[in-house]
Amino acid sequence: DAGVIQSPRHEVTEMGQEVTLRCKPISGHNSLFWYRQTMMRGLELLIYFNNNVPIDDSGMPEDRFSAKMPNASFSTLKIQPSEPRDSAVYFCASSKKTGRQAAYEQYFGPGTRLTVT
Amino acid sequence: GESVGLHLPTLSVQEGDNSIINCAYSNSASDYFIWYKQESGKGPQFIIDIRSNMDKRQGQRVTVLLNKTVKHLSLQIAATQPGDSAVYFCAEVGGSQGNLIFGKGTKLSVKP
Numbered sequence: 001d002a003g004v005i006q007s008p009r010h011e012v013t014e015m016g017q018e019v020t021l022r023c024k025p026i027s028g029h030n031s032l033f034w035y036r037q038t039m040m041r042g043l044e045l046l047i048y049f050n051n052n053v054p055i056d057d058s059g060m061p062e063d064r065f066s067a068k069m070p071n072a073s074f075s076t077l078k079i080q081p082s083e084p085r086d087s088a089v090y091f092c093a094s095s096k097k098t099g100r101q102a103a104y105e106q107y108f109g110p111g112t113r114l115t116v117t
Numbered sequence: 118g119e120s121v122g123l124h125l126p127t128l129s130v131q132e133g134d135n136s137i138i139n140c141a142y143s144n145s146a147s148d149y150f151i152w153y154k155q156e157s158g159k160g161p162q163f164i165i166d167i168r169s170n171m172d173k174r175q176g177q178r179v180t181v182l183l184n185k186t187v188k189h190l191s192l193q194i195a196a197t198q199p200g201d202s203a204v205y206f207c208a209e210v211g212g213s214q215g216n217l218i219f220g221k222g223t224k225l226s227v228k229p
Contacts, residue, residue, distance in 0.1 A: 004160070033217075043161070043206065043219040056216065091160050103210040103217050104149060108160025 002026075004109035006092050012115045018080040021112045024073055025094030031102040034067055034077050035091040037111070043091070049075065050098045082116045089113050125204060127224045136194040136227075140207030140220045145188060147209035151217070152181060152192045156203045164192070164205075194225075202227045 005024040013019055025032050034046040047057040052069045060067070064083070069075040079086055089111045095102040130136050142150065148169040153161035167174045167181045167190075174181050180193040190207050207220045 042221050045216055048216070093160070100210070104151070104166065105163070106217065108162070110158065111160055 004092055004094050004107055006090075006109040006112050008112060009110065010113050010115075012117065013082055014117055015083055016081045017116075018078065019082045019086075019114060019116075021077040021090050021092075021114070023075045023077070023092030023109060025075070025092070026096075026107055027073065029094035029096050029107075030072075030098050031095040031106075032069060032075050033093040033095075033102075033106060034075070035093065035108075037089045037091060038087075046077070046090075048102075050102070079114075082114075084116045087114055087116050125222050125224045127226060129226045129228060130197050132197060132199060132227055132229050134197055136192075136197045136201070136225055138192045138194075138205050138223045138225065140190040140192075140223075142188050142190060142207065142209045142220070143218070144209060144211050145185070147211050147218075149210040150181070150183060150190055151208045151210070152179075152190075153206045153208060153219075154201075154203045155206065155222070161206060197225075197227050199227045199229055201225060 007022045030051050032049040035043050036046055037043045046059045047067045048055050049069045065079055067077045091108050091111045093106040093108045095106045151166045152164040154164050155161045165176045165179050165181050167183050178195045182191045204222045204224050206222045208217045211218050
């Protein structure tokens with residue numbers, strides 16, 4: 001099993017540009033999570049999908065952030081327009097389980113390091 | 118690799134010694150806790166979990182202790198090895214959807 005796949009691994013962009021981060025969950029998993037990791041705030045949940053449907057997006061910072069999951073094997077996190085304070089490592093995680101049990105068993109991808117200048 | 122924090126609490130131990138990493142959690146209603154290990158350039162990796170109806174759980178070389186009275190978790194690593202060098206996070210499961218709430222992390226450095 002390849003595990004959770006994220007691309008790109010590194011992204012450097014200028015303020016104001018659109019950024020799209022991609023995630024392929026583990027095959028057969030039903031839940032997908034996007035997290036952001038910064039020095040100041042640590043690891044924070046941004047949004048959570050269950051069977052491709054967004055369940056909880058309360059962690060999405062503002063309207064500049066959007067996430068989609070068009071099918072069970074692909075999700076995107078988009079930032080438009082990007083700002084320097086969006087610089088962070090963004091992780092995608094997936095779980096075979098749904099609902100509360102999804103928290104018990106999450107597999108994380110390697111992350112995308114985003115730098116906005 | 119990915120930098121997960123330049124200002125994390127750091128624990129430095131000698132190879133072969135035991136390590137104890139501590140964590141305070143926030144929600145007294147949390148009923149499930151997980152320890153994760155994050156190596157440089159990688160995502161968090163599950164180590165061990167514990168439910169709130171338990172005080173102690175043992176794995177291979179690792180033990181988690183839970184003190185609900187003071188909302189404190191600890192991770193004990195026996196015979197620490199260089200490969201244990203990483204940042205360790207505790208996480209609590211909260212809310213009806215079971216969101217993972219991560220602590221700030223502790224960086225473990227193992228000296229050969």
